[in-house]
Amino acid sequence: MxxxxxxxxxxxxxxxxxxxxxxxxxxxxxxxxxxxxxxxxxxxxxxxxxxxxxxxxxxxxxxxxxxxxxxxxxxxxxxxxxxLPRKNFLQRIDGFGAIKSVAANLTQIVVCLSVIPEPNLYLLDQYLISAEQQDINPIILLNKIDLLEEEIQDPFRLESIYLPLGYSVLLASVKSGQGMDALFSVFDHQTTVLGGVSGVGKSSITLALLPEANIKIGNISDANKEGRHTTRTSRLYHLPNEGNLIDTPGVRGFNPALDQNASISAGFREIDRLGVNCRFANCQHIKEPDCSVIAALSRGEIADSRYQHYLKMINALKS
Ligand SMILES: Nc1nc2c(ncn2[C@@H]2O[C@H](COP(=O)(O)OP(=O)(O)OP(=O)(O)O)[C@@H](O)[C@H]2O)c(=O)[nH]1
Ligand SMILES: [Mg+2]
Ligand SMILES: [Zn+2]
The missing domain is CATH 2.40.50.140 (Nucleic acid-binding proteins)
Structure with missing residues (x-):
């Protein structure tokens, strides 16, 4: 970072x-x-x-x-x-260290993940921390559930990790129509940005809502199962139920623009909540004595991936 x-x-x-x-x-x-x-x-x-x-x-x-x-x-x-003054301003840092501005005056972000390409939970946590920081309501979406093998429940652990933290997790398929009504209803009266890597179906969702719009859909590369960066510029669309939807180009990463460790722990809901009980007020939850976060981790009360992502973001800030 x-x-x-x-x-x-x-x-x-x-x-x-x-x-x-x-x-x-x-x-x-x-x-x-x-x-x-x-x-x-x-x-x-x-x-x-x-x-x-x-x-x-x-x-x-x-x-x-x-x-x-x-x-x-x-x-x-x-x-x-x-x-005019902004209510919030979603920005990320690209692979070359440059600030990329995404959208402003949002009420929601739907972090779009899909079965193929597979979810990247580090990217998801990066989006979530940006949303927490900017006071934007985050919703997690797993699209393309038509591609799931039926017997596997919660194959990417999205529900088991994120529901207990208070995040909404929606499952949908543009192709089969499953879960689409529930997804569409979250857009009513909101200004929502769709985020995620290329190929997860952000533009397909937008087109499903606005079949008359001139929106390009890409395909997925057979070789690496990734999208082809079809959407090149962000665009805002008005929806029938007083919603605004912003379709964005797929990203490779979503490094949040942060400048302090405190803003990282504040972006991890469980670390923020548990951290108030640590012995030291400035505990970084790495190796300090009487750290409530490390204690909860050892009891299995914090998902390992979330703690590893927390450390990765702290280290990125130091480098
Ligand atoms: N099987 C399946 N394929 C889907 C679904 N939704 C979208 N796709 C396909 O996924 C591919 C990529 O869709 P896009 O909507 O272009 O993806 P995107 O996220 O907008 O990608 P970028 O614009 O490159 O960021 C297309 O071939 C879609 O037909 C779905 O629910 N199920
Ligand atoms: Mg697109
Ligand atoms: Zn601690």
């Missing part, structure tokens, strides 16, 4: 660019960012017009779900002049 923060200078520059702009100014209007690609953003203005907008310089990153102020210029081009 890499520490990345905007410098004071960068913050001032961005703030300066936004100062004194309001949608009540002549020719300005507010809108919702639907997608962002090639230096342009597609904005749904509050008068319901869709506009391709360029972006005023020094505004900082704009993502799906942002609320912005835009202006029709003299040459009739639309320009984003300011980003």
């Amino acid at each position: 890499v520490r990345r923060k905007l410098s004071q200078h960068q913050k001032k520059r961005i703030q300066g660019a936004q100062d004194a702009i309001s949608s009540s100014d002549e020719g300005h209007s507010e809108g919702l960012v639907i997608s962002h690609h090639g230096g342009m953003v597609l904005v749904e203005r509050d008068d319901a017009q869709l506009s391709e907008c360029n972006i005023k310089s020094n505004l900082g990153t704009i993502v799906c779900g942002d609320r912005v102020v835009c202006k029709i210029m003299d040459n009739l081009e639309c320009r984003v002049m300011a980003i």
Whole structure:
């Protein structure tokens, strides 16, 4: 994990660019960012017009779900002049240490896993910690259950590990329709981002909800059972029951942007809960005496994978 923060200078520059702009100014209007690609953003203005907008310089990153102020210029081009304050901002750090912004103003994230490609529980825990940190309600989905051999119950231990922690775990299949009503109902009245690796079926879920939309679905490579990174840019879709759904490109990892060990333990619900009983207030739950987390681990009350992922994230932060 890499520490990345905007410098004071960068913050001032961005703030300066936004100062004194309001949608009540002549020719300005507010809108919702639907997608962002090639230096342009597609904005749904509050008068319901869709506009391709360029972006005023020094505004900082704009993502799906942002609320912005835009202006029709003299040459009739639309320009984003300011980003309105965000309720939350989901970001990750890519394999090269660069911050990648995903989406803003979310109420939910559905972490999409599938039978093929198989779930990666480290990636799942990375998503969960990001969600906890940003106050976004996380839901775990296992898609493609039509591919499960029937006699295997909870084959990836999603229910046994995550249900006791209070997470919702949904099982569904776009192909057979199993579990789809329950999945669809969680989108009502929410702004949800779909996350996960390539090929788990994020776009297939979006298309199942919006059969008229022009959405590309990829296939799974026979050789490595991975997706082919079909979705290239995130896009927000309006759903019939006042929901907004953001389909995103598949990721290889979802390193959360964190800068302290404390934020890692706070993102692991069971470690956070047990940690209040450790002898030392600043216990890292690694080898300290009278550590409640290590005691619970030795009694089998914490899933080994969760503790290993906790250590892996702590070590990544140190390196
Ligand atoms: N068997 C089965 N296949 C599915 C199911 N849902 C999706 N698929 C298939 O999985 C493949 C990948 O689906 P996509 O929807 O493109 O996956 P994605 O997560 O959007 O992938 P990226 O855009 O690359 O991130 C396609 O061949 C789909 O037909 C399902 O429930 N069962
Ligand atoms: Mg896709
Ligand atoms: Zn401890």
